[in-house]
Amino acid sequence: KPIRQVACSNDHGEFSFQLEPLVTANKTLNWTNFSYLIAKAPGYGCDGLPLAAFEKNPASSIHRDSLQQRIDRGTVTGRFASHTLKLPPAVGPVNGRLVDLEGRPVAGVVVSVENLRNPDMTLLQEAFEKNSRELKVESLIGRYGPAGGELCREDWQVLIPPVATNENGGFTLPGLGRDQMATVTLLGERVAADRFFIVGTEMPTASLPHLSDDPSGSQDVYTGLDFTYAVNPGIPLNGVVTEFQSGKPIAK
Numbered sequence: 001k002p003i004r005q006v007a008c009s010n011d012h013g014e015f016s017f018q019l020e021p022l023v024t025a026n027k028t029l030n031w032t033n034f035s036y037l038i039a040k041a042p043g044y045g046c047d048g049l050p051l052a053a054f055e056k057n058p059a060s061s062i063h064r065d066s067l068q069q070r071i072d073r074g075t076v077t078g079r080f081a082s083h084t085l086k087l088p089p090a091v092g093p094v095n096g097r098l099v100d101l102e103g104r105p106v107a108g109v110v111v112s113v114e115n116l117r118n119p120d121m122t123l124l125q126e127a128f129e130k131n132s133r134e135l136k137v138e139s140l141i142g143r144y145g146p147a148g149g150e151l152c153r154e155d156w157q158v159l160i161p162p163v164a165t166n167e168n169g170g171f172t173l174p175g176l177g178r179d180q181m182a183t184v185t186l187l188g189e190r191v192a193a194d195r196f197f198i199v200g201t202e203m204p205t206a207s208l209p210h211l212s213d214d215p216s217g218s219q220d221v222y223t224g225l226d227f228t229y230a231v232n233p234g235i236p237l238n239g240v241v242t243e244f245q246s247g248k249p250i251a252k
Contacts, residue, residue, distance in 0.1 A: 003038070003155040019051075037085070038146060040159055044087035045177015045200070046116060046146040053080050088177030091200045097228045098169045098186070105169030106231055109188035112162040113173070114153050114195075116146045117181045121201065124181075128206040128222070131215070136208050146180070176200045181222075192232040196221040205229075 007015040038048035049071065052064055068080040098106045119139040127135035151159075160175040160182075176182055178200050186194040203224035210218040223229065241250045 003151070003158050006037075009039075009041075036151065038151075038159065039085040039087060040175065041087060043090050045090055045175065045180050046159060047085045047087050047177075048146045049080070049085060054083055088180060088200075090174065091176055091178045092172075092174065092225045094173040094176055094198055095226045096171050096173065096198075096223070098165050098171070098191075098231050099228055100191075100233065101230055103230075105165075105167065106188070106191060107165050107167045107169060109165045109169075109186050109191055109231070110162050111165065111171050111173060112153070112185050112187070113156050113160040113175075113182045114185050115151075115156060115183040116176075117183075118143050118146070118179070119181050119199075121179050124199070125203075127208060128203075131208060133209045133212045133215075133220075173198070186231060188234070190234055192234050194231055196223065196229065198223050198225075198227075201225070 006019070007017040009015045035051040036048045037051050037054060038046055040046045050067060052058065052067060053071070058064060071080045072078065096111070098109055098111075100106055117140055119136075120143060121139075123135055123139035127133070127139060160173070163171045163173055165171045173182075173184075176198065180200045182198045182200075184196055184198055197220065199222055201224060203222075205224070205227055206222045207219040208222065209215040210220050221229070242248060243250055
């Protein structure tokens, strides 16, 4: 189901709510293991845990025990049982500027967050220093993100709404927590579809090989909180859709 608000915390940070049980085809799996509770607030980044972490008097199971071990390994021991969402302080906001390859501002480009991760910042900085994709991957292994990788693009766009660049190519993106890393995509008529990463700290723009076995090939770009990013021009594509056997054109 699409993401929706179920509760709002009080002055003590406490919240409560009740959901109707969800009937699943596989009765051996607890659906609360695969549903996530996400918290956000002005001035903070996002955090989340599986709904199972907040169940009252839960039934013990192998699946639940495995989930608890995985989350505690990726954060701190006892995190799963704490029933607590810990929001990092917000950084920024992110101030970015998009320009074309000649340095001219590009207006009207939609900037969207597609994922948030919590990397090991020490390993990530070492990856930049050594130009090592392997260290970047290692910085993410076992690190539990705000939604465990379970939210889709549409869900993240509810939590952190997309923004469009202004006439100067600038944009401001709120909602990124300290030391979190956002996967960001670009969409616009005049630019090529693109993806890069914004890290929630002050740092110069860096790049790492997209593929370990091709270090001189395509590069992934990582920016800090204030940056200018050059986008490639879009290439128009034209084609025809036809019926498989007759070859007749198909509209819409």
